[in-house]
Amino acid sequence: MSRQDADSEAPAGRILTVTLNPALDVTYHVPTLTPGATHRVARVDERAGGKGVNVARLLHTLGVPVVATGLAGGACGTRIRSLLADEGVPERFVPIVAESRRTVVVAEPNSATGLWEPGPTVTPDEWDAFRTRFTELVRGVAAVVLSGSLPGGVPVDAYRTLIEAARCAGARTVLDSSGEALRHGLAARPDLAKPNAEELAGLVGDAPPRPAAALDAVRALDARTVVASFGPDGLLAVTGEGAWHAYVPQPVAGNPTGAGDACVAALTRGLLRQRPWPERLTEAVALSAAAVRAPVAGSVDLSDYRQLRRAVIVKEM
Amino acid sequence: MSRQDADSEAPAGRILTVTLNPALDVTYHVPTLTPGATHRVARVDERAGGKGVNVARLLHTLGVPVVATGLAGGACGTRIRSLLADEGVPERFVPIVAESRRTVVVAEPNSATGLWEPGPTVTPDEWDAFRTRFTELVRGVAAVVLSGSLPGGVPVDAYRTLIEAARCAGARTVLDSSGEALRHGLAARPDLAKPNAEELAGLVGDAPPRPAAALDAVRALDARTVVASFGPDGLLAVTGEGAWHAYVPQPVAGNPTGAGDACVAALTRGLLRQRPWPERLTEAVALSAAAVRAPVAGSVDLSDYRQLRRAVIVKEM
Secondary structure (H helix, E strand, O other): OOOHHOOOOOOOOOEEEEEOOOOOEEEEOOOOOOOOEEEEEEEEEEEEHHHHHHHHHHHHHHOOEOOEEEEEHHHHHHHHHHHHHHOOOOOOOOEOOOOOOEEEEEEOOOEEEEOOOEEEEEEHHHHHHHHHHHHHOOOOOOOEEOOOOOOOOOOHHHHHHHHHHHHHHHOOEEEOOOOOHHHHHHHHOOOOOEEEEHHHHHOOOOOOOOOHHHHHHHHOOOOEEEEEEEEHHHEEEOOOOOOEEEOOOOOOOOOOOOOOHHHHHHHHHHHHOOOHHHHHHHHHHHHHHEEEOOOOOOOOOHHHHHHHHHOEEEOOO | OOHHHHHOOOOOOOOOEEOOEEEEEEEEEOOOOOOOOOEEOOOOEEEEEEEHHHHHHHHOOOOOOEEEEEEHHHHHEEEEEHHHHHHHOOOOOOOOOOEEEEEEEEOOOOOEEEEOOOOOEEOHHHHHHHHHHHHHHHHOEEEEEEOOOOHHHHHHOOOHHHHHHHOOOOOHHHHHHHHOHHHHHOOOOOOOOOOOOOOOOHOOOOOOHHHOOOHHHHOOOOOOOEEEEOHHHEEEEEEEEEEEEEEEOOOOOOOOHHHHHHHHHHHHHHHHHOOOOHHHHHHHHHHHHHHHHHOOOOOOHHHHHHHHHHOOOOOOO
16 A cells, blocks of 8 residues: 555644664564574564654654654664665664664564663764754754653753754654653653653652543643553543543554554644544554554554554543 | 784784675673563673684784685674774675674573574675685785685585685685585685584584594595594594694683684694694694683683693694
8 A cells, every 4th residue: 555545634744753762673583482592593674663763664654754863873873774764764863983772572473582782872972963963953844753762871851952942943842751861851841742651650650550540640741732651551641622531442462562653653643733632542542553463563554554543432531 | 912922933924714604793691581571681792703704803813914804794794894893803805785694692691592693695796796806815815714604695616616716826725614515615625624523424424423533534525634623522633744633631611612713713824834733733722722711702812822732632643
């Protein structure tokens, strides 16, 4: 299916995704992983990864004009950029000297073992160069999506700095991070924040793990709009127009990695289109569920997405 | 200790090592590898690898002038080359489009799990380009070392072709490979071949796994000189001057990966110096044992090497 089929309506403007700590996602397919043994890997899959990169790929799949930026270093960084180019996703990553991280997944038929590299350390000059480049890239952009963890050497309030710069340039801002990076970023009051249940609990202390009970916790956050994700229990949105719980009643089988990025992609598009919230949440839940069903994180089958859209239930809270 | 200390005598000429299927050796240090779990890797070690690359590194450590060549592709190939440059090992790898392979070792304190990528496929044009480059590089070289497996797309008689070209240019030739690549390479009668017990059995059928009984099997091979390695049981050499068994009587604890490459490095230096065979074999056994003791494959501690040299026993057969 061509990308033009994805949706009948063009979005209002270009989106810039920021991935300060992208990854080269490497998957090794083996029949069985036996600790202590040597395995000849029959098949290797490589993919540009990191939450913001996944958001960029999904927006590109949906036919939304997008540019991916961030910090990419060494041979891994070069590979990440060339894999994005192979997929047709425009990128303007800023080079750093240290090697970008790899995530290695050893995939057995019914199990997966992850090995997460620690990631690079960014120098003060490299961070300065990124801020300058960001100021250029954000001009004329409708929305900026800031996703994922910060690499070493980047100030903990990096997202706050970038959100403020984006706002100066007239762009809407979407934040999807965790821990201190998220807490500092919220201080700049992004237009939309999308914590998951664990991140919410990290911010608010004893946030309940189910959407129906988490309304007060979500209301306590500092963003203009918060959409909290609760895995198979769906989304809880607290907006200027009201609060909603959106979900798919039947469980969706598959791999939840990347579902949050699909949610962010759909919500960012929705932010620019300014459709009613129930419609935006329907799209976000359906795109997340389609990502769960897809065999590879950060990709969706658009016919799955359209079918799932009809199954979403949205309840006002 | 400086490299100049390594030995009192300069070798007679430069050595070219050929690694057609080099690897980016990646080691992940984890406390425990748990299948099905996600591991944050505390420390990542990266190293240029492949048998010929290890030989080049060891010769460089010994103070012998060496150039490493072979085929290196994609971001992994770039990384292999830059890691060699960091170590000061001169290299003239020929680029290919496909990604060079990685070997990932997940190292627990008392165990190691290996994941070997399948490696690239080389195009006919790339192989032609390598042959041309090899003809240039081999000029003025005293010896060529051909090590390891062949990547996809390279003809199975590649080592035969390269040995013949090296001989035309007046260089001595050393072959350390396995299976069909070794069998075809032997047809060009290299100056020295170094099969291990398993490779010997692959060539000769029922070669005994211990040196004392393997003399007839080794004599049956086609190289001018054969030095077969039997792990802790040492080396069996069949040369124009006689046959010897060389070994260290006390077992050496450590990691045997890279011991064969150390043996090849020492034997190649010995070939150029033309010292008596018992002396050459002493050096080869001692450098192999020092490599076993070293924590990282393909490296040695030269003081270990010198100490081990005094422990080697050489018996005429």
